[in-house]
Amino acid sequence: xxxxxxxxxxxxxxxxxxxxxxxxxxxxxxxxxxxxxxxxxxxxxxxxxxxxxxxxxxxxxxxxxxxxxxxxxxxxxxxxxxxxxxxxxxxxxxxxxxxxxxxxxxxxxxxxxxxxxxxxxxxxxxxxxxxxxxxxxxxxxxxxxxxxxxxxxxxxxxxxxxxxxxxxxxxxxxxxxxxxxxxxxxxxxxxxxxxxxxxxxxxxxxxxxxxxxxxxxxxxxxxxxxxxxxxxxxxxxxxxxxxxxxxxxxxxxxxxxxxxxxxxxxxxxxxxxxxxxxxxxxxxxxxxxxxxxxxxxxxxxxxxxxxxxxxxxxxxxxxxxxxxxxxxxxxxxxxx
Amino acid sequence: xxxxxxxxxxxxxxxxxxxxxxxxxxxxxxxxxxxxxxxxxxxxxxxxxxxxxxxxxxxxxxxxxxxxxxxxxxxxxxxxxxxxxxxxxxxxxxxxxxxxxxxxxxxxxxxxxxxxxxxxxxxxxxxxxxxxxxxxxxxxxxxxxxxxxxxxxxxxxxxxxxxxxxxxxxxxxxxxxxxxxxxxxxxxxxxxxxxxxxxxxxxxxxxxxxxxxxxxxxxxxxxxxxxxxxxxxxxxxxxxxxxxxxxxxxxxxxxxxxxxxxxxxxxxxxxxxxxxxxxxxxxxxxxxxxxxxxxxxxxxxxxxxxxxxxxxxxxxxxxxxxxxxxxxxxxxxxxx
Numbered sequence: 119x120x121x122x123x124x125x126x127x128x129x130x131x132x133x134x135x136x137x138x139x140x141x142x143x144x145x146x147x148x149x150x151x152x153x154x155x156x157x158x159x160x161x162x163x164x165x166x167x168x169x170x171x172x173x174x175x176x177x178x179x180x181x182x183x184x185x186x187x188x189x190x191x192x193x194x195x196x197x198x199x200x201x202x203x204x205x206x207x208x209x210x211x212x213x214x215x216x217x218x219x220x221x222x223x224x225x226x227x228x229x230x231x232x233x234x235x236x237x238x239x240x241x242x243x244x245x246x247x248x249x250x251x252x253x254x255x256x257x258x259x260x261x262x263x264x265x266x267x268x269x270x271x272x273x274x275x276x277x278x279x280x281x282x283x284x285x286x287x288x289x290x291x292x293x294x295x296x297x298x299x300x301x302x303x304x305x306x307x308x309x310x311x312x313x314x315x316x317x318x319x320x321x322x323x324x325x326x327x328x329x330x331x332x333x334x335x336x337x338x339x340x341x342x343x344x345x346x347x348x349x350x351x352x353x354x355x356x357x358x359x360x361x362x363x364x365x366x367x368x369x370x371x372x373x374x375x376x377x378x379x380x381x382x383x384x385x386x387x388x389x390x391x392x393x394x395x396x397x398x399x400x401x402x403x404x405x406x407x408x409x410x411x412x413x414x415x416x417x418x419x420x421x422x423x424x425x426x427x428x429x430x431x432x433x434x435x436x437x438x439x440x441x442x443x444x445x446x447x448x449x450x451x452x453x454x
Numbered sequence: 455x456x457x458x459x460x461x462x463x464x465x466x467x468x469x470x471x472x473x474x475x476x477x478x479x480x481x482x483x484x485x486x487x488x489x490x491x492x493x494x495x496x497x498x499x500x501x502x503x504x505x506x507x508x509x510x511x512x513x514x515x516x517x518x519x520x521x522x523x524x525x526x527x528x529x530x531x532x533x534x535x536x537x538x539x540x541x542x543x544x545x546x547x548x549x550x551x552x553x554x555x556x557x558x559x560x561x562x563x564x565x566x567x568x569x570x571x572x573x574x575x576x577x578x579x580x581x582x583x584x585x586x587x588x589x590x591x592x593x594x595x596x597x598x599x600x601x602x603x604x605x606x607x608x609x610x611x612x613x614x615x616x617x618x619x620x621x622x623x624x625x626x627x628x629x630x631x632x633x634x635x636x637x638x639x640x641x642x643x644x645x646x647x648x649x650x651x652x653x654x655x656x657x658x659x660x661x662x663x664x665x666x667x668x669x670x671x672x673x674x675x676x677x678x679x680x681x682x683x684x685x686x687x688x689x690x691x692x693x694x695x696x697x698x699x700x701x702x703x704x705x706x707x708x709x710x711x712x713x714x715x716x717x718x719x720x721x722x723x724x725x726x727x728x729x730x731x732x733x734x735x736x737x738x739x740x741x742x743x744x745x746x747x748x749x750x751x752x753x754x755x756x757x758x759x760x761x762x763x764x765x766x767x768x769x770x771x772x773x774x775x776x777x778x779x780x781x782x783x784x785x786x787x788x789x790x
Contacts, residue, residue, distance in 0.1 A: 179722045343717055365718040378710045380717070381679055382701040384729030386515045391727040393720030 123148045126217035126432055128183045132173055135370045135440065140173065141189070141433040148220045150199075156211065156223045157199040160452040163217055163429070164192035164242040165436040167341075170369040179395055189217040189432075192246055194231055194238045195452075205230075212241045217432050219452060235411050236421070243276045243447030244421040245410055247396060251363060252280035253406045254399040259361035259392050260337040264289030267331045269350055272341030274301035276447035277363060279309060280410075281339045283419050286310045290337070293330045295323075295346050297442040304445060309420055323349035334358075343367045344377070351383045360391040370440060422446030459484045462553035462768055464519045468509055471706045471776065476509065477525070477769040484556050486535075492547065492559045493535040496788040499553055499765070500528035500578040501772040503677075506705040515731055524552040525768075528582055530567055530574045531557070531788075541566075548577045553768050555788060571747050572757070579612045579783030580757040581746055583732060587699060588616035589742045590735040595697035595728050596673040600625030603667045605686055608677030610637035612783035613699060615645060617675045619755050622646045626673070629666040631659075631682050633778040640781060645756055659685035670694075679703045680713070687719045696727040706776060758782030 122145050129142035151157040169191065172183045183189070193215040197205050202225030205211060213228040215221030231241050243249060255277070262268055268285040272278040273294025282292045282305065294305045294314045302314035313330035320326050327335070327349055334355040340347055344367030354360070368375050384391065399406070413419040424444040426435035429452045439448055458481050465478035487493040505527065508519045519525070529551040533541050538561030541547060549564035551557030567577050579585060591613075598604055604621040608614040609630025618628045618641065630641045630650045638650035649666035656662050663671070663685060670691040676683055680703030690696070704711045720727065735742070749755040760780040762771035765788045775784055 340717065343715065347717065362717050362720045365715075365721070368715065368718050374714045375718070376712050377715045379679065379701075379704065379713045381676065381683065381698045381727070381729075382704050382711070384698045384727065385701065385731065386729070388729045388731055388734060390729075391717070391720065393717075393722070393724045393726075395721065395724055398724060 120219050121148065122146065123218055123220045124429055125219075126189045126429070128173065128185055128187050128189055130185060131175060132370075134372050136170070136173065136433075136437060138433060143430065149222050151201045151222050153201050154225055155201050156197050156205055156225050156228060158193065158195040158211060158213070158215065158221050158223055158228075159198050160193045160195040160215065160219060160221055160429075161454075162194045162239050162242055162425075163432060163450040163452050164246065165432065165439060165448050165450065166191065166247070167364055167366045167369060167439050169436065170440075179397070190214060191217060192242050193221055193223075194241045195221070200225070204228075210238065212246065217429070219429060236414055237423075239423040239425065239447065239449045240414070240421055242449050243423055244280050244414060244419060245407065248276035248447060249280050249410045250399070250403060250406050251394075251396040252277045252284060253410060254396055254402070255361045255363050255394045256281045256284050256337075256339055258399070259394045260285075260339055260359050262288045262290045262337050265291075266336035267291045267293065267333055267355075268337040268339065269293045269295070269327070269331060269335050270339045270341070271295045271343075271346045271350075272364065272366065273305055273311065273314065274298075274445050275341060276444075278339070278341050279305070279421070279446055280419065282311050283309050285337070285339075287413070287418060291331070291333075293327070295342070301445055304422070317346055324352070327353055337361070339363060341366060348378050351378075351380050354383070354387045354389045356387045358387050358389040360389060362391060362393045366440065424448050426450045428452075456555050457484065458482065459554055459556045460765055461555075462525045462765070464509065464521055464523045464525055466521060467511060468706075470708050472506070472509065472769075472773060474769060479766065485558050487537045487558050489537050490561055491537050492533050492541055492561050492564060494529065494531040494547060494549070494551065494557050494559055494564075495534045496529045496531040496551065496554060496557055496765075497546075497790075498530045498575050498578055498761075499768060499786040499788050500582070501768065501775060501784050501786065502527065502583070503700055503702045503705060503775050505772065506776075515733070524554070526550060526552055528578050529557055529559075530577045536561070540564075546574065548582065553765070555765060572750055573759075575759040575761060575783065575785045576750070576757055578785050579759055580616050580750060580755060581743065584612035584783060585616050585746050586735070586739060586742050587730075587732040588613045588620060589746060590732055590738070591697045591699050591730045592617045592620050592673075592675055594735070595730045596621075596675055596695050598624045598626045598673050601627075602672035603627045603629065603669055603691075604673040604675065605629045605631070605663070605667060605671050606675045606677070607631045607679075607682045607686075608700065608702065609641055609647065609650065610634075610781050611677060612780075614675070614677050615641070615757070615782055616755065618647050619645050621673070621675075623749070623754060627667070627669075629663070631678070637781055640758070653682055660688070663689055673697070675699060677702060684714050687714075687716050690719070690723045690725045692723045694723050694725040696725060698727060698729045702776065760784050762786045764788075
């Protein structure tokens with residue numbers, strides 16, 4: 119066990135794409151948990167696209183990081199010291215900590231992890247925030263009905279891969295956009311997507327959608343934005359629902375991006391476009407967890423994680439999200 | 455009474471803004487009503503922005519006009535010959551006819567008009583399709599709640615002026631965009647809008663909204679699109695609703711217009727944007743009519759019509775919609 123603690127800090131606001139200058143690894147003492155807290159040795163750390171928003175100096179749903187702050191995110195790890203009756207040393211937990219070897223969690227904000235249900239990284243993906251985002255975003259905003267055609271962008275990511283599978287369980291035709299042949303093969307061969315489009319090798323997304331979604335699009339679950347979304351909108355069916363979960367194509371834009379106007383395309387289909395944040399569904403997280411665990415246990419939902427080795431490579435893992443390095447959930451293994 | 459019948463026909467599909475070459479006035483015989491039909495002498499004829507969509511050769515909610523077709527739209531007039539038990543000569547009716555001196559209506563599709571409730575042109579505006587559009591679009595898609603701030607574009611038009619007043623009746627703060635000082639004065643002085651912005655003389659719509667809607671925007675009823683809409687979206691509050699009723703700024707665009715991307719702006723506020731067509735609410739038109747007539751009778755709803763004199767000037771009346779010539783509903787007086 120290390121007797122010091124490394125933590126990634128937010129070194130500078132990026133201008134456009136973050137670089138290594140955005141991050142600063144500092145070494146310090148292992149923190150002491152206070153009353154009600156747990157000291158956790160981090161096993162796995164989550165990097166997520168929404169974190170790019172916290173790097174901006176502007177109000178949004180997630181508080182902006184101040185320059186110098188430790189970077190924060192989901193972790194899974196082992197309790198090494200407990201100042202709470204709820205957990206004891208040796209327990210495995212998940213919660214929101216720092217990008218560190220050791221992090222302190224409030225016991226009230228931590229949740230137990232059962233390695234018999236799924237491997238630890240899954241608790242940062244399909245059984246964590248991304249899985250809940252997929253569950254509530256698809257079912258509550260997308261509102262899929264049997265026979266619907268559901269299109270998912272970022273379909274091989276943590277959220278998208280879960281969305282597509284839940285849509286399939288709901289009797290929908292499922293079409294995914296992803297950025298490599300390995301990813302599209304995973305979607306169709308392993309996850310049961312009806313069709314998948316490699317957006318990096320396909321020239322005409324509209325024509326590809328004509329093939330893959332010949333009856334039009336009833337639900338679009340958007341993680342990406344940009345040209346994929348531009349191709350989807352003209353094919354929305356009457357009463358279509360668009361869940362805007364993410365817009366990773368635009369997160370590094372420093373000015374407001376432009377593109378084809380979409381509001382004129384909404385009138386004829388009376389389509390509904392709605393932004394979503396998983397935190398709005400917090401009172402129902404327990405129900406989602408039970409359902410997702412059940413689907414994972416039964417094999418109805420498959421999941422996959424891309425593991426970057428070593429806390430020192432956490433920035434690479436984060437940056438890899440924007441170039442699509444990950445298949446499934448991107449995590450960092452911090453310790454064995 | 456004329457013993458011939460003039461009818462405007464669709465002469466050529468416009469490229470961009472329609473011109474007089476788009477229209478062709480032909481003279482022919484007064485038609486004979488068949489069984490179940492009425493021959494109506496048109497008093498007033500409606501011109502509406504959505505008609506621009508029917509001039510395109512593409513599928514949409516309203517069937518495209520074929521070149522050579524008579525132009526169609528809402529009319530109010532007097533029955534001069536009836537082949538139906540429901541109406542007799544002398545009755546005043548409204549329905550969907552042609553841009554003509556005389557038009558034939560199916561009695562089943564006609565509705566009686568009571569000049570004691572409102573002047574005839576009102577049956578093409580606040581008591582017609584525009585009024586119903588405002589009623590259902592605001593109440594069902596916009597879903598205004600007391601204390602909300604409601605912003606309306608095209609606020610001095612037939613739909614927008616009704617939307618703003620209904621929002622006011624619902625206890626909302628109401629802000630309208632319109633294109634002249636005469637229009638903005640009408641909104642604030644006569645219709646009870648809390649603020650109105652002249653979009654032709656205001657440079658910075660965002661700053662104007664900061665003044666007019668200091669608590670942000672809960673409901674946006676969009677008839678226009680373009681830069682007004684671009685200024686509204688960044689100010690949407692959490693849980694905001696956007697009703698996309700019209701996009702008149704873009705109706706004459708021949709290619710897909712571009713502008714600031716809006717989907718990234720929807721995530722933090724979890725805003726909902728939805729297209730609307732009044733025809734979806736057809737089963738409830740009776741209830742809307744009763745409510746709107748009651749509000750007009752009580753004076754809770756004001757209305758105004760801009761009357762262009764003479765069937766021969768119907769194209770001017772239509773073209774005037776795109777330059778904002780009308781205050782309230784634009785109609786054409788065809789006969790006394």
